[in-house]
Amino acid sequence: MKRVVVGTFALLAAAVVWSGANVAAEQAAPAAAAPTFNKDIAPILYANCTSCHRPGEIAPMSLITYKDARPWAKAIASKVADGTMPPWHADPRYGKFVGERRLSDDQKSTLAKWVAAGAPEGNAADLPAPPAYNDGWNITPDVVLSMQEDYPIPAAGEVPYQYMVVPANFTEDRFISDWEIRPGDRRAVHHILLYLLAPKEVVEAQMKRQQQAMLNRMFGPPPAAAANAAPRPAPPFEFACCVQIPDGQSGGRPLPKDQQKDPGPNYRARPVGMAQGMGGFSPGGSIRHFPEGMGMRIPAGYSLVFQMHYTTYGKATTDRSKIGLKFAKTQPKTILNTMALINASLSIPPGEANYTIDNAMTFNRETVIYSLVPHTHVRGTGWHYEVTYPDGRKDVVLSVPKYDFNWQHEYIFTQPLRLPAGSKLYAKAWYDNSTRNKSNPDPTKTVTWGDQTWEEMMYTSITFYNPPPSTTSAQQQR
Numbered sequence: 001m002k003r004v005v006v007g008t009f010a011l012l013a014a015a016v017v018w019s020g021a022n023v024a025a026e027q028a029a030p031a032a033a034a035p036t037f038n039k040d041i042a043p044i045l046y047a048n049c050t051s052c053h054r055p056g057e058i059a060p061m062s063l064i065t066y067k068d069a070r071p072w073a074k075a076i077a078s079k080v081a082d083g084t085m086p087p088w089h090a091d092p093r094y095g096k097f098v099g100e101r102r103l104s105d106d107q108k109s110t111l112a113k114w115v116a117a118g119a120p121e122g123n124a125a126d127l128p129a130p131p132a133y134n135d136g137w138n139i140t141p142d143v144v145l146s147m148q149e150d151y152p153i154p155a156a157g158e159v160p161y162q163y164m165v166v167p168a169n170f171t172e173d174r175f176i177s178d179w180e181i182r183p184g185d186r187r188a189v190h191h192i193l194l195y196l197l198a199p200k201e202v203v204e205a206q207m208k209r210q211q212q213a214m215l216n217r218m219f220g221p222p223p224a225a226a227a228n229a230a231p232r233p234a235p236p237f238e239f240a241c242c243v244q245i246p247d248g249q250s251g252g253r254p255l256p257k258d259q260q261k262d263p264g265p266n267y268r269a270r271p272v273g274m275a276q277g278m279g280g281f282s283p284g285g286s287i288r289h290f291p292e293g294m295g296m297r298i299p300a301g302y303s304l305v306f307q308m309h310y311t312t313y314g315k316a317t318t319d320r321s322k323i324g325l326k327f328a329k330t331q332p333k334t335i336l337n338t339m340a341l342i343n344a345s346l347s348i349p350p351g352e353a354n355y356t357i358d359n360a361m362t363f364n365r366e367t368v369i370y371s372l373v374p375h376t377h378v379r380g381t382g383w384h385y386e387v388t389y390p391d392g393r394k395d396v397v398l399s400v401p402k403y404d405f406n407w408q409h410e411y412i413f414t415q416p417l418r419l420p421a422g423s424k425l426y427a428k429a430w431y432d433n434s435t436r437n438k439s440n441p442d443p444t445k446t447v448t449w450g451d452q453t454w455e456e457m458m459y460t461s462i463t464f465y466n467p468p469p470s471t472t473s474a475q476q477q478r
């Protein structure tokens with residue numbers, strides 16, 4: 001062991017001499033202690049890399065042991081230096097986010113020096129314990145809910161979105177402090193969106209109300225109801241334009257029967273009564289942890305729906321994905337909801353390298369934004385979000401200059417954005433439909449809104465809550 005250290009020192013010292021006297025004076029001290037895996041590198045990898053780089057996770061190789069990491073030393077140095085690893089796409093100038101995956105300059109230079117010194121292992125006694133992963137889970141779930149079948153996925157071809165009902169069977173409302181989705185076959189599961197599904201009675205009551213509302217619009221309300229009707233409150237938020245999703249795409253109306261494509265023998269249709277979205281799984285984002293006092297609610301009797309986007313990979317397989325839930329110890333004061341800011345009117349001309357589209361929403365009630373998930377498909381290249389406050393002040397709240405479809409990050413604000421009534425959120429997305437975009441499946445095609453990755457979206461999922469109006473007005477009165 002000693003000999004390795006001395007040898008490394010000699011090598012570095014020689015390099016220093018070649019590179020000139022001034023540099024030698026500066027670098028002699030650090031060179032004397034070349035970083036080792038056990039002492040310096042393992043702590044960096046455990047804190048920043050092994051959540052993905054361990055057996056059974058999304059990264060192609062484990063970086064837990066020296067034996068695992070040693071063959072990748074050069075690749076580590078280059079991926080860290082060029083900023084592709086750890087994956088994180090927000091411009092550091094705007095916003096502060098929970099769990100930002102970024103190495104400090106110190107950590108980067110330690111990795112570079114380790115690799116330059118021949119990636120030595122070091123003293124066994126220096127090696128910290130590897131992080132504990134709980135049977136594959138990153139959280140400690142109180143309950144695990146699974147898909148009800150091993151869903152068959154063919155070797156090739158395109159699979160339309162499938163909707164898997166995952167019963168929860170809670171007899172009382174449950175409040176969730178953490179969840180984690182674990183796909184069954186990671187190679188086939190491109191992403192999963194999570195929704196609540198109301199029980200039959202609730203859906204039927206809702207449909208009755210909708211029918212009545214339609215009758216009222218057509219024939220006027222029944223006289224008694226009209227006399228008692230309260231003025232309709234303003235919606236909590238309003239969109240500038242273009243949120244009507246095209247027929248036949250998820251979220252839009254179904255196509256007329258004669259235009260519907262045969263969805264195949266294993267089609268699991270979108271169930272009636274699918275309610276609010278709760279987030280989802282995608283590469284780089286499979287876990288939610290809500291801070292003390294915040295959480296999501298799964299009402300008694302509701303089920304979950306997994307909207308599955310499968311991609312085929314040359315081998316027939318099956319998938320049974322699951323979700324682990326951790327219950328909040330006490331009922332959180334703040335229940336988070338989700339909504340989406342979209343622009344479904346996009347139409348990207350063939351070959352267009354710099355297509356942009358935007359949209360905005362105005363908040364009629366005070367709204368606190370907890371997180372943003374920008375989502376475009378393989379032609380998406382960038383995102384920009386700006387808030388205009390009622391006093392006219394503007395603030396860039398998130399910028400993703402090099403959007404990468406392979407990484408669907410949830411950007412959770414360390415200080416949730418508190419937007420007074422009258423604030424506006426503006427979003428803009430960029431697309432490259434030219435041959436310059438290496439992920440472009442067909443630069444000769446005009447691209448419009450669609451579920452599939454060769455179609456496009458301009459979609460931002462927003463997790464938020466509306467603080468109760470009484471607290472602010474009470475404070476203002478005092």
Ligand code: HEC
Pocket residue numbers: 044045048049050051052053058059060072075076079080085086087101103283284406
């Ligand atoms: C959020 C998950 C995640 C984290 C965190 C992460 N990686 Fe990765 N890494 C991946 C995935 C997935 C790939 C393969 C796909 C790709 O290259 O984009 C990858 C690829 C790599 C590669 C290239 C492997 C090859 O085939 O050439 C290297 C090297 C690497 N990661 C190093 C690191 C290091 C070092 C860290 C920590 C500083 C890190 N990664 C953190 C998910 C992650």
